[in-house]
Amino acid sequence: MKKYLNKGLIYQWFNSAKMIILLGVIAWGFASNMMVESHIGKVQFHEIFQ
DSSP, X not given: OHXXXXXXXXXXXHHHHHHHHHXXXXXXXXXXXXXXXXXXXXXXXXXXXX
């Protein structure tokens, strides 16, 4: 019984938090993409002007 209760609580937590998790993943992806593009731009700029 305890096993099923734990699975139910995990499912309920995920079901109530899935939009927040999704928004967090999208925000993290956007931020990491901006950081990578910024770093690539700095590397290309550094290679051109040296």
